[in-house]
Amino acid sequence: MIASRLKTVRAVVVTCGAVAIMLIIYQWIDKQLGRTDYYTGFTLLAASIGLMTLSMRKKLIVLPLGSVAVWQQVHQYLGLFAVATFMMHAGFPVHGILETALSVIFVLISLSGSVGWYINKTTPRKLLAAGQAVLREDIATMRRSIAQQAYHIALTAAGKIESATLADHYTQRLSDFFSRRRSIAYCLVPTGRSRRELLHGLEKVSRHLGPEGRSCKQTLSELVIAKDDLDFQWAMQIRLRSWVIFHVSLVWSFFILVAYHIYLVYRYKGG
Amino acid sequence: MAGALAIERPKRWDHPLDPSMLLRDLDWLIASEPFASMNPDCFPKATPLVDILKNDARISRYEHGDVIIREGEYGGSAFIVVRGRVRTLITRLESTSVEVAQRERPSWLKLLRDSLRRFPVPEVRHVAATRSHKDGPPRLVTQVRSVDDKPRVFLQDASAILAGSTSEPLGEGELFGEMAAITRSPSHYTVVAEGPVVLLEIRWQGLRLLRRDPEFQKQLDHRYRGAGLKAHLRETLLFRFLPAEHLEKIAEATQLVSYGDREWFSEYKSTRKLNIQEQLRQEPIIVEEGSPVNDLLLIRSGFARRSYRLGAGHHTIAYLGRGEAFGLSELIHNTHQGINDKTILPYQESLRAIGFVDVLKISRRAFVEYAIPFMRGSELPKPIVTARYDSQGPVLSEAPPLVSQQENVDPAFLEFLVDERLINGRQVMMIDTERCTRCDDCVRACARVHEGNPRFTRNGPQFGPFQFAHACMHCADPVCMIGCPTGAIARDSDTGIISINPDTCIGCSVCSESCPYENIVMVQIHDQRGRALVDKQSKLPILQATKCDLCHSLPTGPACQAACPHEALVRIDASNLKALQNWMDR
Numbered sequence: 001m002i003a004s005r006l007k008t009v010r011a012v013v014v015t016c017g018a019v020a021i022m023l024i025i026y027q028w029i030d031k032q033l034g035r036t037d038y039y040t041g042f043t044l045l046a047a048s049i050g051l052m053t054l055s056m057r058k059k060l061i062v063l064p065l066g067s068v069a070v071w072q073q074v075h076q077y078l079g080l081f082a083v084a085t086f087m088m089h090a091g092f093p094v095h096g097i098l099e100t101a102l103s104v105i106f107v108l109i110s111l112s113g114s115v116g117w118y119i120n121k122t123t124p125r126k127l128l129a130a131g132q133a134v135l136r137e138d139i140a141t142m143r144r145s146i147a148q149q150a151y152h153i154a155l156t157a158a159g160k161i162e163s164a165t166l167a168d169h170y171t172q173r174l175s176d177f178f179s180r181r182r183s184i185a186y187c188l189v190p191t192g193r194s195r196r197e198l199l200h201g202l203e204k205v206s207r208h209l210g211p212e213g214r215s216c217k218q219t220l221s222e223l224v225i226a227k228d229d230l231d232f233q234w235a236m237q238i239r240l241r242s243w244v245i246f247h248v249s250l251v252w253s254f255f256i257l258v259a260y261h262i263y264l265v266y267r268y269k270g271g
Numbered sequence: 272m273a274g275a276l277a278i279e280r281p282k283r284w285d286h287p288l289d290p291s292m293l294l295r296d297l298d299w300l301i302a303s304e305p306f307a308s309m310n311p312d313c314f315p316k317a318t319p320l321v322d323i324l325k326n327d328a329r330i331s332r333y334e335h336g337d338v339i340i341r342e343g344e345y346g347g348s349a350f351i352v353v354r355g356r357v358r359t360l361i362t363r364l365e366s367t368s369v370e371v372a373q374r375e376r377p378s379w380l381k382l383l384r385d386s387l388r389r390f391p392v393p394e395v396r397h398v399a400a401t402r403s404h405k406d407g408p409p410r411l412v413t414q415v416r417s418v419d420d421k422p423r424v425f426l427q428d429a430s431a432i433l434a435g436s437t438s439e440p441l442g443e444g445e446l447f448g449e450m451a452a453i454t455r456s457p458s459h460y461t462v463v464a465e466g467p468v469v470l471l472e473i474r475w476q477g478l479r480l481l482r483r484d485p486e487f488q489k490q491l492d493h494r495y496r497g498a499g500l501k502a503h504l505r506e507t508l509l510f511r512f513l514p515a516e517h518l519e520k521i522a523e524a525t526q527l528v529s530y531g532d533r534e535w536f537s538e539y540k541s542t543r544k545l546n547i548q549e550q551l552r553q554e555p556i557i558v559e560e561g562s563p564v565n566d567l568l569l570i571r572s573g574f575a576r577r578s579y580r581l582g583a584g585h586h587t588i589a590y591l592g593r594g595e596a597f598g599l600s601e602l603i604h605n606t607h608q609g610i611n612d613k614t615i616l617p618y619q620e621s622l623r624a625i626g627f628v629d630v631l632k633i634s635r636r637a638f639v640e641y642a643i644p645f646m647r648g649s650e651l652p653k654p655i656v657t658a659r660y661d662s663q664g665p666v667l668s669e670a671p672p673l674v675s676q677q678e679n680v681d682p683a684f685l686e687f688l689v690d691e692r693l694i695n696g697r698q699v700m701m702i703d704t705e706r707c708t709r710c711d712d713c714v715r716a717c718a719r720v721h722e723g724n725p726r727f728t729r730n731g732p733q734f735g736p737f738q739f740a741h742a743c744m745h746c747a748d749p750v751c752m753i754g755c756p757t758g759a760i761a762r763d764s765d766t767g768i769i770s771i772n773p774d775t776c777i778g779c780s781v782c783s784e785s786c787p788y789e790n791i792v793m794v795q796i797h798d799q800r801g802r803a804l805v806d807k808q809s810k811l812p813i814l815q816a817t818k819c820d821l822c823h824s825l826p827t828g829p830a831c832q833a834a835c836p837h838e839a840l841v842r843i844d845a846s847n848l849k850a851l852q853n854w855m856d857r
Binding site for chain 1: 382383385386387702704705706707708709710712715716719720728729730733736738825826827830832833834835836837838839857
């Protein structure tokens with residue numbers, strides 16, 4: 001733990017140092033009446049290319065260039081450096097349609113990067129709290145199995161007068177929950193609201209049930225929890241993958257606009 | 272991708288050890304000892320003696336100084352001296368004396384190309400490689416020959432080394448290397464040719480079949496129990512200061528006893544589903560707690576569980592591996608108490624065989640007389656203060672605390688390792704699910720370096736946040752190697768990595784079924800055009816076994832570990848509890 005914190009402190013110090021050096025050079029170029037925009041622009045380009053190398057490193061895993069974990073760390077701190085460089089380069093307010101589009105995309109990339117950092121930090125603990133690690137590919141089969149179990153319990157309950165209320169409750173409230181996938185909104189922000197509501201509903205039904213019915217209700221409650229845990233695992237894994245796609249798509253859009261931006265700069269740089 | 276290509280299904284003995292063995296050599300072998308006195312009726316019709324010798328044996332020539340078996344090498348073959356003489360070197364050779372042949376690594380260009388390539392169809396094989404040598408181009412024969420022709424490792428100054436080392440000569444008709452081959456263990460000695468030598472090499476698959484002859488089996492058993500004993504005692508840390516004559520006395524007073532089933536894995540698959548108390552009942556008891564201490568026990572091979580009774584069950588406190596002793600504390604305690612004292616203690620814990628265990632039982636008397644005087648006081652265990660049992664029976668009032676005695680490891684974790692048999696793993700894939708985001712970068716990296724097919728599943732038994740994924744663990748006791756009819760699955764003698772040779776794998780799935788951890792997967796193979804390969808006759812798909820090869824051909828080591836962006840995955844030796852604990856506590 002201490003070693004990990006030391007590593008973080010060291011990385012933050014190095015990043016701040018790099019930004020400070022960048023500022024000093026900026027001031028010096030400014031005093032010399034040099035082109036600070038070229039300086040910050042190309043530094044930003046270099047930092048952006050550096051940030052892109054993470055995905056290349058993942059592809060070229062055969063090269064002995066250190067573990068991806070180290071590259072990931074470098075990526076995060078280089079990202080912070082790029083944000084500082086961007087602020088120096090673009091300034092505020094931003095003028096022009098292209099420049100505004102570039103700035104918006106850059107801000108979105110930075111924000112999605114920060115969100116990604118947060119997701120990567122928090123997802124493992126949340127997933128662990130939702131039970132044993134489950135493969136995403138296995139979730140559909142497990143869901144089906146849970147739905148079948150719930151259906152059979154409801155069927156058993158329907159056959160007895162003392163637990164018929166439970167069967168009705170299943171048809172009205174639980175059948176959909178067991179058979180359907182969760183919404184996109186749930187994938188984005190998975191919450192335990194449905195789970196709480198369904199468990200509360202089952203609790204309310206239990207006063208109309210006999211001993212056997214209460215046992216069926218207990219099993220159904222366990223199945224609701226199991227299904228909700230699986231949905232949660234599914235949502236968290238889907239969210240992570242969607243975030244990667246979103247982040248990478250933004251990066252490519254940014255580079256296309258950057259290329260056009262550089263072309264325009266040189267096309268109209270004048271004498 | 273579409274369509275299928277019919278080829279001849281690979282068979283056992285499609286690839287004999289020596290495809291060029293002459294008939295007259297075979298006739299001569301059959302007429303020579305020990306084969307001449309073997310009873311041909313002992314062998315099944317499908318594998319007669321003549322076919323075993325024809326396919327699983329070869330005659331090889333060696334020059335003076337050639338290394339035939341290297342100490343520490345995982346044995347795959349036994350040898351019989353046909354002509355000449357060899358020497359078994361008992362003293363350890365420096366690594367500079369025995370050079371290791373260089374293994375081929377793919378070029379950088381190929382590695383880079385493969386990394387960037389997309390694999391529309393996984394597990395592509397060269398059709399020629401899967402064909403029988405009888406009707407295809409001689410690709411496979413060349414491969415076998417090239418193995419045969421590889422430069423032999425030799426001792427540069429063999430005469431001087433042989434003169435300066437403790438060695439034993441072996442003459443014509445004598446057998447060696449059989450113990451390492453049968454037990455899948457590293458060899459205890461180096462064998463060097465003394466002058467020109469002709470040897471008959473029998474690969475272990477053949478050796479296993481030859482054991483059907485009762486006389487040969489008896490001879491092997493006798494040698495296994497006799498020859499291995501001295502070597503093992505000699506390398507036991509406890510006895511390193513013993514003079515040779517005392518070691519001799521200890522050897523005389525030692526009995527080698529085997530517990531459990533050598534092919535334990537078949538039983539394990541069914542017993543692992545039982546509850547822990549049932550599992551424990553299935554484990555053969557080596558020593559029962561509370562019984563009188565008559566012997567010191569040394570584990571020769573395999574693993575044993577140290578436990579004591581707790582409530583209605585048993586509490587595991589440690590597991591013992593090769594070279595570790597049991598009963599030492601009690602023996603030392605009793606020695607200090609004096610032989611007639613009432614405070615003499617029985618065994619304080621039970622010892623059970625996990626799978627198959629070879630145990631050396633050294634009699635108490637011989638140990639006290641010949642070994643204790645030569646053992647360092649600082650290395651001896653401390654006297655037992657709180658006994659669980661005394662000479663009258665259990666001492667219930669003073670129950671010991673619930674702690675593991677092994678490297679301060681959580682006792683529950685230790686029990687988990689033993690129950691799941693993970694202690695067998697030398698390269699276990701351990702995932703910290705408190706860090707793992709399930710991004711599957713490890714799976715993708717594995718697929719990228721293995722022709723589009725990952726060689727592990729990110730799933731498996733879990734202890735708290737630590738998951739042990741289904742990836743080959745390159746076990747200390749690789750039971751998957753038992754029964755492979757062609758020797759396609761083998762352990763690298765230098766690295767200990769177990770890999771499958773796709774050129775000689777016939778897809779019989781013996782290894783896959785033997786692996787108790789379900790870490791070997793049978794996959795459908797394709798040709799370079801993406802067509803599924805099917806058997807010419809039955810039209811059924813041709814499968815091959817695949818598993819993690821620890822990316823041994825990559826300079827980066829295991830791609831899964833290198834690719835993890837969260838440092839959540841590690842390949843680790845599960846027998847090294849200190850390393851495990853350090854990684855868990857990091």
